[in-house]
Amino acid sequence: PFPVGPTAAWNLGRLSDRCHQAKHAGWRLERHDDGSVTWLSPLGRTYHRPSPHRPPPRVDVYADPPPLLPPPGASPVVDAAPPRPVGAPDGDAAAPPPLPDDPPF
Numbered sequence: 001p002f003p004v005g006p007t008a009a010w011n012l013g014r015l016s017d018r019c020h021q022a023k024h025a026g027w028r029l030e031r032h033d034d035g036s037v038t039w040l041s042p043l044g045r046t047y048h049r050p051s052p053h054r055p056p057p058r059v060d061v062y063a064d065p066p067p068l069l070p071p072p073g074a075s076p077v078v079d080a081a082p083p084r085p086v087g088a089p090d091g092d093a094a095a096p097p098p099l100p101d102d103p104p105f
Contacts, residue, residue: 013031015023023029026042035051 013029015029019029022039028040030038030040032038034055035053037049037051039047039049041047
């Protein structure tokens with residue numbers, strides 16, 4: 001332990017020099033899940049301070065995932081018919097004439 005108290009996850013945290021010195025002078029710090037803290041003075045008084053940060057948005061882990069985005073620089077894919085082979089007639093063109101039953105040769 002340096003100088004007082006174990007090196008453990010619950011005892012770690014970024015503090016200003018003033019707050020760090022207060023811990024060594026008998027003040028205790030309780031961190032809460034929402035980011036707020038409660039300071040406990042050596043005389044038994046408590047001081048609650050809200051988090052300086054906004055909490056992250058709640059996420060519904062059971063919701064459908066958002067659609068995938070195309071890679072940067074790629075054009076978005078639009079639902080369209082599959083590409084036609086080269087030389088294939090247009091879909092709007094007239095059908096080719098039927099072949100005769102008996103070839104002329």
